[in-house]
Amino acid sequence: MTISVQRADRKVLRGVIFDLFGTLIVPDRFEEQNVTALLRWATERGLAAGGGAAEIVEESRAWMWRESYRSGRQYLCTEAIARAGSELGWPSDAAFLQAAVDAFFAPEVATVQAYPDAAPTLAALSNLGYRLGLISNASDQGLIERAMTGLGLAPFLDPIVSSAGFGRIKPDVGIYRFVLDAWGLRPEEAVMVGDSLDADVEGAQAIGLRAILATMNPNPNNPRLADRIRPDATAASLEEVVHIVAGWGG
Secondary structure, eight states: OEHHHHHHHOOOOOOEEOOSBBBOOOOOOOHOOOOOOOOHHHHHHTOOSSSTTTHHHHHHHHHHHHHHHHSSSSHHHHHHHHHHHHTTTTSSHHHHHHHHHHHHHHHHHOOOOOOOHHHHHHHHHHTTTOOOEEEEOSOOOHHHHHHHHHTOGGOOOOEEEEHHHBBBBBOOOHHHHHHHHHHOGGGEEEEEEOIIIIIIIIIIHTOOEEEEOSSSSOOEEEGGGGTTOOEEEEESSSHHHHHHHHHHHH
C-alpha cells in the first residue's frame, strides 16, 4: 500500500465528502450509448431521430458543459435536450423533456459500476463515526439518485448533492458550504475525496477543507494543473482513503 500525504493536520475530522464519477464510480464513456437510447426512444414515439439527429444531440450536450464551466451555473440535461429538440421538431413541455432525460440516462444507470472497494470504504468510515456525503458535477439530479441507489451506496451518504440540484458546479465553494452547513461542521473538520485537481481539490481547499486526490483512474486534466494545485494527500484506492482519514481523525 502506497499513500502519499503532502500535508498533515492535527485537527479532528468528522466528515468526509466524496466525488462520484472517477472516485466512487468507475469512469466510463456513456455518451454514445445514451444518445443512441434517446434517439431510439424518440423513434418509438414517431419523432424525428434520423439523419444528423445524433450530431445535434451531441452538440447540444457539448454546449451544455461548455456553458456550465464558463458560467459556473450548472446547465441541465433538460436544457440540452430542449435545445436539440428545437432543431428536430420535438415537443418542449416539461413532462416530455424529463421523460427524454430519463431515456437518455437509462443505459448509464443500468451499466455504471462502483469500484469494488467503494461500499466497504463507506461502511468502514461510517462505522468509525464519520459523517459521509456526496458532491457530484452532473447535469441531472435523477441520474445521481438512481445510480447511487442501484449500486447500493445511497444509504451511506447524506446529503447527496449534485450540481444539477444545487445549481452551481464544483469548484464553486457554495456547494461545499451547503454540505458543511447540513452537518453543522467547520471546514477544518471535513475532507473532500475526488479525482479532479480543479473541481475537487482546489474547490475544497478554497473553503478550508482538506482534499485527498483519488488516482485509481487518473483524470486527464490533472497534469496541466499539477504545478499549481497540490492535494493534502493522494490515494491509489478507496481503501487507502480509510487509512488517511483515520490517521487524520485522531
